[in-house]
Amino acid sequence: MTRYDHVSRLACELVPGKLLALLAAGCMVACQTAPPPDQMARTTLQTAPADLQLLCANAVATASKVDSSKVLPVSSSALDPQSFNVELSASGRKFNCVVDNKGVVKSVHPA
């Protein structure tokens, strides 16, 4: 077997599996999808968008029967790429709310 044959064989073995995996891994680093221009800023905290936090505030006000003016989101974090957990204070009582990125409140419960 010539050296050329050896390289060709190696390449063929790699192409279906390892080479594609290597290409994919490289792409994750170098080919990161650009966000729309209006979303090209963020903070490392990755808090929930303001509208989703306030949807949770409405849900907590309804569930707790606390005046909505006394309900405020105080913290939030991403649970997964599609949903967020929002912590809220309702007249001093703490609640957790899960909301998805379509604005659907999935759950509300006391902390």
Place this chain on the structure above:
Amino acid sequence: MKRFVTPSSACGKQTPVAFAATLLVLTALATEAIAQTQIFDPKTREWVDYDKTKARQYYARNKQLPEAFRRQIVPFRTAEDPGTIIIDGNQHFLYLIQDGGQAIRYGIGVGRDGFGWAGKVRVGRTAEWPTWTPPAEMVARDPNAAKWAAGMPGGPDNPLGARALYLYEGGNDTIYRIHGTIEPWTIGLDVSSGCIRMNNDDIIDLYSRVAIGAKVIVLMQGAALYKGI
């Protein structure tokens, strides 16, 4: 120009003396801050940290802010009435609610570490080219601030910029304001003493759209203080 003295506010520019004295402290705070603003670099296709130095360089190079911090209409799902102001201190956006599930989004600068606050307040009054009155401690330590102890008249050098919305809790002035700035590159950063700063074009636009009494909801994870709840 009509001049009137206002209560000292949490807002304002650091004078050169104060700036020199606190530069190291601010640098340390910026380094230790938990939340770091990042912008997406289209050339490297990576998220990169956006601190005061990089923000100033970006502004000098482009003569404008990164696109995300420029004024724009965005979808906003809410039950709040049109005319309500929603401030997302962590993401550095101010939303003015519009009809039809939309909002006008503006970029803002907010309180640095330890100076952030959250709550529900109202626009108590507004002013064009507002007077800036330095706080007493700044007057005491800084001769440049001392000469404005009775209030610095509004104008292009005034740190409050072109307009100010004074935030009230009930009938009381919170000492916090939404105002313009003479440092537009600081939009997108945690730099103030608790006030919400916008570039002058944006605060003029917001001022023209906001009514006295408008509700203001301030969201800030890790707030050092809560108002109005």
